Amino acid sequence: MKILVCITHVPDTTSKIQFTENNTQFDKNGVQFIIGPYDDYALARAVELKEQLGASLTVMNVGESDSDPTLRKALAIGADDAIRVNAFPKDSLFVANQIAHIAKSNGYELILMGRESIDFNGGMVHGMVGELLGMPSISPVMKLEVEGDTVKMSREIEGGKEYVEAKLPLIAGCQEPIAEWKIPNMRGIMSARTKPFSVVEPVVEEGNSRVISYELPPAKAGVKLVDKDNVEELVRLLKNEAKVL
Amino acid sequence: MSILVYIEQSEGAIKKSSLEALSFAKAFSEKIGGGEVVAVALGDIADDELTKTGTAGASKVLHVKDSRLTSGIIQAHAEAVAQVFNKIGAKTLVLAKSSLGDAVAARLSIKLNAGLVSNVVELPDTSSGFKVKRSIYTGKAFAQTEMTSENKILAVKKNAVPLKTDGATAAVETLELNLDDHNFSTKIISTDKATGEILLPEADIVVSGGRGMKGPENWNLIEDLAKELGAATGCSKPVSDIGWRPHHEHVGQTGVKVAPSLYLAVGISGAIQHLAGVNSSKCIVVINKDPEAPFFKAADYGIVGDAFEVLPKLTSAIKAIK
Ligand SMILES: Cc1cc2nc3c(=O)[nH]c(=O)nc-3n(C[C@H](O)[C@H](O)[C@H](O)COP(=O)(O)OP(=O)(O)OC[C@H]3O[C@@H](n4cnc5c(N)ncnc54)[C@H](O)[C@@H]3O)c2cc1C
Numbered sequence A: 001m002k003i004l005v006c007i008t009h010v011p012d013t014t015s016k017i018q019f020t021e022n023n024t025q026f027d028k029n030g031v032q033f034i035i036g037p038y039d040d041y042a043l044a045r046a047v048e049l050k051e052q053l054g055a056s057l058t059v060m061n062v063g064e065s066d067s068d069p070t071l072r073k074a075l076a077i078g079a080d081d082a083i084r085v086n087a088f089p090k091d092s093l094f095v096a097n098q099i100a101h102i103a104k105s106n107g108y109e110l111i112l113m114g115r116e117s118i119d120f121n122g123g124m125v126h127g128m129v130g131e132l133l134g135m136p137s138i139s140p141v142m143k144l145e146v147e148g149d150t151v152k153m154s155r156e157i158e159g160g161k162e163y164v165e166a167k168l169p170l171i172a173g174c175q176e177p178i179a180e181w182k183i184p185n186m187r188g189i190m191s192a193r194t195k196p197f198s199v200v201e202p203v204v205e206e207g208n209s210r211v212i213s214y215e216l217p218p219a220k221a222g223v224k225l226v227d228k229d230n231v232e233e234l235v236r237l238l239k240n241e242a243k244v245l
Numbered sequence B: 001m002s003i004l005v006y007i008e009q010s011e012g013a014i015k016k017s018s019l020e021a022l023s024f025a026k027a028f029s030e031k032i033g034g035g036e037v038v039a040v041a042l043g044d045i046a047d048d049e050l051t052k053t054g055t056a057g058a059s060k061v062l063h064v065k066d067s068r069l070t071s072g073i074i075q076a077h078a079e080a081v082a083q084v085f086n087k088i089g090a091k092t093l094v095l096a097k098s099s100l101g102d103a104v105a106a107r108l109s110i111k112l113n114a115g116l117v118s119n120v121v122e123l124p125d126t127s128s129g130f131k132v133k134r135s136i137y138t139g140k141a142f143a144q145t146e147m148t149s150e151n152k153i154l155a156v157k158k159n160a161v162p163l164k165t166d167g168a169t170a171a172v173e174t175l176e177l178n179l180d181d182h183n184f185s186t187k188i189i190s191t192d193k194a195t196g197e198i199l200l201p202e203a204d205i206v207v208s209g210g211r212g213m214k215g216p217e218n219w220n221l222i223e224d225l226a227k228e229l230g231a232a233t234g235c236s237k238p239v240s241d242i243g244w245r246p247h248h249e250h251v252g253q254t255g256v257k258v259a260p261s262l263y264l265a266v267g268i269s270g271a272i273q274h275l276a277g278v279n280s281s282k283c284i285v286v287i288n289k290d291p292e293a294p295f296f297k298a299a300d301y302g303i304v305g306d307a308f309e310v311l312p313k314l315t316s317a318i319k320a321i322k
């Protein structure tokens, strides 16, 4: 079986978010980039499936050359080869078209993604690729087992989960507890250096949305502390001042 | 021009988030000076439930009665909504962000050749072009986004507009669609869902507990307060990781993102990954015995104290004002 995992190259979850150029550019200064946490779950499950089923595992990213270390890390975790589509990821539609093109050319049967990217939080790319390729797209997936050509999954719904079955080929947007995040070991890091890594040019596709400017939420006014022996005061404030009761 | 709203049901009742999406569509139609708000409902659902969409702003509900659509099969819902959208000649589709809504909207955007913006937090600005403000970086920032396609899909975040309830009723029309079997190739085998609980992503008040609660046997303190407030219960990630609470209660960057009017955090330190899931809350109250807990920096109100002492008192104080 051929598995493709699509990963994002995103600011670490502890990053302070700031913008430059008159609030039109993300400020990368001092920001550590990582594999998106949900993509990391997808990758971890893919590595397990690879071992279990003897599959091949490709990772891909649509991004500029600063994504390369992130893709290398995915190779160190256990992917066999990496593809980077050399383009700034303009919007979800643009990214989805690039992924669909690569997926179609190489015939992947199982495409795993994260439930959402943690920069733009769209949760859209898997569904778009599914529609572009005519495959089912299931998200957010918390458990995924492959039995022959059937994939058994549990999918999170509000307040619980549902158990879903579909046939390969398919696309899943993953989240925990699908697998435990994997940390690359020394052997993985060494072998990642020589694994196939291709950089391809994007297929020409337009997006249909564009960020004009960014803004930060207004700063909090500061906490109002209430004495622990006077909880009635807190209730009064919530009722009369904050008006949330 | 009609605005179509995709509404979801849970156990035969229209979800509150879908009523919010209707209110959003209605407010938007008023802002741009007209346009009928039409709801589309899929699968088995009672007529008197459907007419309720009127209170939130729908003038009409198109009901696709096909029973196969009662459960949320992503591809089938996308195909059905696309057919309805084209049939009524809508240009804009509004829906609430949800586990099903997100997945359906993404497929629809390709089917309808429509731009899709998710996490919309306020009404679009149509003074020049079509601009939408959405929340990004898990609530840490916003982006003004311009949509250039003719058809548009907006997936709306909770609390983007106030829920409208003016008591009007909507007319229900049934609609037959031709849905090919291949749309139903994904099978939902079973569902495992807490019933009768207030759903966390929809709740107006959330009471959350962290590792400071010491163990699952103490959660009655959280639950009692939640019950008194009509709130949903949440927790921090380590709490669901150790299995004290179910995974669907885990709030934060890698869990549920909530946007209630009131978020009460008890025995949670306030790590940045937890804050990412709650920073859209209107008012945050923190109860923690450590005055240096980072959560106090993100809070509106706080009590420095032991949860085991403060919670029972707070529950009684809430009871007293009812
Ligand atoms: C990639 C990544 C993603 C993550 N995603 C999430 C996420 O989505 N959600 C999330 O929550 N975390 C997430 N985390 C984990 C996060 O970093 C913190 O470890 C976690 O939020 C801490 O949980 P806690 O506050 O319950 O526990 P602790 O940090 O152990 O805090 C317990 C708090 O309870 C207080 N306390 C103790 N006893 C009492 C008492 N008797 N009364 C009152 N207060 C008391 C303590 O003072 C302390 O502040 C993520 C981490 C990573 C690396």
Ligand SMILES: Nc1ncnc2c1ncn2[C@@H]1O[C@H](COP(=O)(O)O)[C@@H](O)[C@H]1O
Pocket (backbone or CB within 6 Å): A006, A007, A008, A036, A038, A039, A060, A061, A062, A063, A089, A092, A095, A112, A113, A114, A115, A116, A117, A118, A120, A121, A122, A123, A124, A125, A126
């Ligand atoms: N630029 C990208 N390169 C590769 N995969 C991506 C990219 N953007 C999004 N994805 C994949 O699509 C998933 C959902 O992303 P999004 O729709 O942006 O929330 C992510 O978790 C990734 O698996």
